Amino acid sequence: MSLCARDVSLSLGHSEALAGICLDVSPGTLTAVIGPNGAGKTSLLRVLSGELEPSTGTVEIDGDQIDALNPAELAERRSAMGQSTPLAFDFLVDEVLAMGWVQSRCRATQCTAMCEAARKCDITHLFGRPFRSLSGGERQRVHFARALLQVWPHSATANTRVGTRYMLLDEPTSSMDIAQEILLLHVARSVLAHSVGILMVLHNLNLAARFADCVVLIDQGKIVAAGPPDRVLTNDLLSSVYRTPVLVERHDALGRLVVHTH
Amino acid sequence: MNSAAQVLHARGQPAWSAHAALACAMLATGVLALLAGAVDISIKSLFHDADAVLQRMILLEIRAPRVVLAACTGAGLAVAGAALQGLFRNPLAEPSLIGVSSGAALGAISVIVLGASLPILQPLASYSLPIAAVAGACLVTLFLYGFSLRYGQFGIVTILLVGIAVNALAAVGIGIFQYLANDAALRTLTFWMMGSFGRASWDTLIPAVSLMAVSMLPLFALTRSLDLLQLGESEAFHLGIDVRQVKRCVIICSAATVGAGVALAGIVGFVGLVVPHLIRLVLGAGHRYVIPASALLGAILTMLADLLARTLFAPAEIPVSLITSALGAPFFLWLIARARPR
Numbered sequence: 001m002s003l004c005a006r007d008v009s010l011s012l013g014h015s016e017a018l019a020g021i022c023l024d025v026s027p028g029t030l031t032a033v034i035g036p037n038g039a040g041k042t043s044l045l046r047v048l049s050g051e052l053e054p055s056t057g058t059v060e061i062d063g064d065q066i067d068a069l070n071p072a073e074l075a076e077r078r079s080a081m082g083q084s085t086p087l088a089f090d091f092l093v094d095e096v097l098a099m100g101w102v103q104s105r106c107r108a109t110q111c112t113a114m115c116e117a118a119r120k121c122d123i124t125h126l127f128g129r130p131f132r133s134l135s136g137g138e139r140q141r142v143h144f145a146r147a148l149l150q151v152w153p154h155s156a157t158a159n160t161r162v163g164t165r166y167m168l169l170d171e172p173t174s175s176m177d178i179a180q181e182i183l184l185l186h187v188a189r190s191v192l193a194h195s196v197g198i199l200m201v202l203h204n205l206n207l208a209a210r211f212a213d214c215v216v217l218i219d220q221g222k223i224v225a226a227g228p229p230d231r232v233l234t235n236d237l238l239s240s241v242y243r244t245p246v247l248v249e250r251h252d253a254l255g256r257l258v259v260h261t262h
Numbered sequence: 263m264n265s266a267a268q269v270l271h272a273r274g275q276p277a278w279s280a281h282a283a284l285a286c287a288m289l290a291t292g293v294l295a296l297l298a299g300a301v302d303i304s305i306k307s308l309f310h311d312a313d314a315v316l317q318r319m320i321l322l323e324i325r326a327p328r329v330v331l332a333a334c335t336g337a338g339l340a341v342a343g344a345a346l347q348g349l350f351r352n353p354l355a356e357p358s359l360i361g362v363s364s365g366a367a368l369g370a371i372s373v374i375v376l377g378a379s380l381p382i383l384q385p386l387a388s389y390s391l392p393i394a395a396v397a398g399a400c401l402v403t404l405f406l407y408g409f410s411l412r413y414g415q416f417g418i419v420t421i422l423l424v425g426i427a428v429n430a431l432a433a434v435g436i437g438i439f440q441y442l443a444n445d446a447a448l449r450t451l452t453f454w455m456m457g458s459f460g461r462a463s464w465d466t467l468i469p470a471v472s473l474m475a476v477s478m479l480p481l482f483a484l485t486r487s488l489d490l491l492q493l494g495e496s497e498a499f500h501l502g503i504d505v506r507q508v509k510r511c512v513i514i515c516s517a518a519t520v521g522a523g524v525a526l527a528g529i530v531g532f533v534g535l536v537v538p539h540l541i542r543l544v545l546g547a548g549h550r551y552v553i554p555a556s557a558l559l560g561a562i563l564t565m566l567a568d569l570l571a572r573t574l575f576a577p578a579e580i581p582v583s584l585i586t587s588a589l590g591a592p593f594f595l596w597l598i599a600r601a602r603p604r
Contacts, residue, residue, distance in 0.1 A: 050499075071499055071502050071504050071505075072504075074502065078500075079500060087351075090542070090547050091492065091547045099501060100501065115267050118266060127270070128269050150501065
């Protein structure tokens with residue numbers, strides 16, 4: 001039971017975006033993908049979501065080949081949040097959120113789930129506002145809530161959803177302030193218990209150190225290191241991959257790793 | 263119930279009353295358009311008067327097909343406009359502006375001109391005309407979409423520039439056919455460029471209107487897909503939409519709708535731009551409201567425009583596109599001013 005890439009390579013034009021990637025995202029865990037710009041993080045997400053077909057290798061979701069599933073079947077098993085496109089029309093915030101509802105047509109269930117997801121992500125007060133009037137960070141919160149709604153755990157009474165779901169998030173916090181970043185990561189961790197597995201691309205290494213169960217460090221389309229944060233976030237690895245001196249230390253008062261640049 | 267839930271429950275309720283109001287307004291406009299005209303018809307006189315036979319003939323054989331054609335063409339153009347705007351994620355995508363209507367006109371004109379020299383085509387004219395128009399419209403829409411894929415997502419104004427080029431190319435083709443055409447065909451051609459519902463008759467109407475209905479219906483079923491496409495193609499895929507299939511369906515259906523309309527009525531400008539935008543201003547951007555409400559308002563607007571076209575200077579008629587463009591062009595300017603990047 002996992003979302004896994006087996007020896008995945010991807011060629012885009014003449015360049016090789018991904019080479020020999022092996023990766024497992026298990027339900028109940030949060031995996032952070034880190035690496036410098038252009039390392040292949042977004043490509044990896046797009047291959048895992050089924051949007052791009054790998055040149056070699058396979059992607060499986062709970063044992064099923066991803067290219068054997070149609071888009072609607074995939075949408076019930078994983079959600080994805082990309083770097084978003086601006087909207088051309090004035091949709092309201094709750095209409096954008098509702099786009100994430102892929103389950104039964106039951107209106108009451110949808111309403112309850114939407115209110116709950118909105119409350120968790122702190123966007124309830126934005127309901128009824130045009131999406132285009134929001135700031136970048138607010139838009140990201142709405143998109144995150146939409147991705148959350150897509151994998152929303154069933155309530156005991158409604159038609160039960162079986163199986164595991166996965167969330168693939170591409171820099172979900174890139175425009176957020178520090179408080180919102182933390183809130184998003186707390187919400188993400190809280191859904192892990194409902195047999196959801198999360199993979200997210202992060203640029204903020206401190207967030208990865210604090211919230212991830214597993215960190216995957218990518219450079220030039222290859223996995224350089226993967227494992228628990230204290231094994232991957234080391235001075236040597238980070239300094240060589242980011243090509244700038246990085247200092248990682250254990251902060252005793254906080255009880256976790258802290259990453260600095262020189 | 264908390265306030266967020268109330269907001270969600272309230273959604274969609276005003277839309278139903280708006281749809282009902284539009285439907286009533288459409289029926290009322292239809293009746294008005296049937297009764298008013300160069301010869302005024304009163305319902306009472308249809309049954310009692312001495313010249314009831316003449317009045318009934320005017321009503322059934324001249325005015326009814328004309329009103330039906332105006333309503334269907336207007337509904338089709340508005341729905342196709344809304345769907346194309348959704349597909350291109352561009353509020354300025356309008357069938358006549360981006361060249362889809364010219365493509366259809368070119369197809370239709372080729373049949374008229376070649377049909378005049380090839381007598382075999384003549385008896386099939388009521389079928390070959392819409393088919394050629396639809397083929398022309400499909401060709402242009404596919405080209406536009408291919409172009410946008412190859413050279414990146416269209417900017418909001420780029421599509422208009424490409425539209426100018428497509429319209430110019432279609433004008434070349436139309437010019438060549440005009441050069442080849444004989445006098446009778448030339449007269450027919452002129453009306454294509456201006457738009458008119460005056461040539462409606464039941465035997466040409468039925469194939470075109472059925473084609474329009476068949477190609478418009480799938481667009482009503484694609485409203486959720488069109489909504490999700492607004493998030494971008496990858497996000498729409500992530501949300502379970504078979505993007506390629508949806509795109510193909512929207513392109514073919516809207517092109518066929520426009521083509522069938524153009525085949526009978528010529529180029530009627532700006533309906534596909536004005537109507538969906540008015541609806542969006544009132545009911546919001548959700549396609550589940552925009553598409554059906556556009557159909558209703560499009561029918562109303564076109565029937566009224568046709569009514570004006572044939573009564574303003576009665577018994578003379580002016581081309582209907584003069585009226586829709588007089589309304590649409592200022593609206594279009596206002597949209598461009600609004601669409602500037604903020």
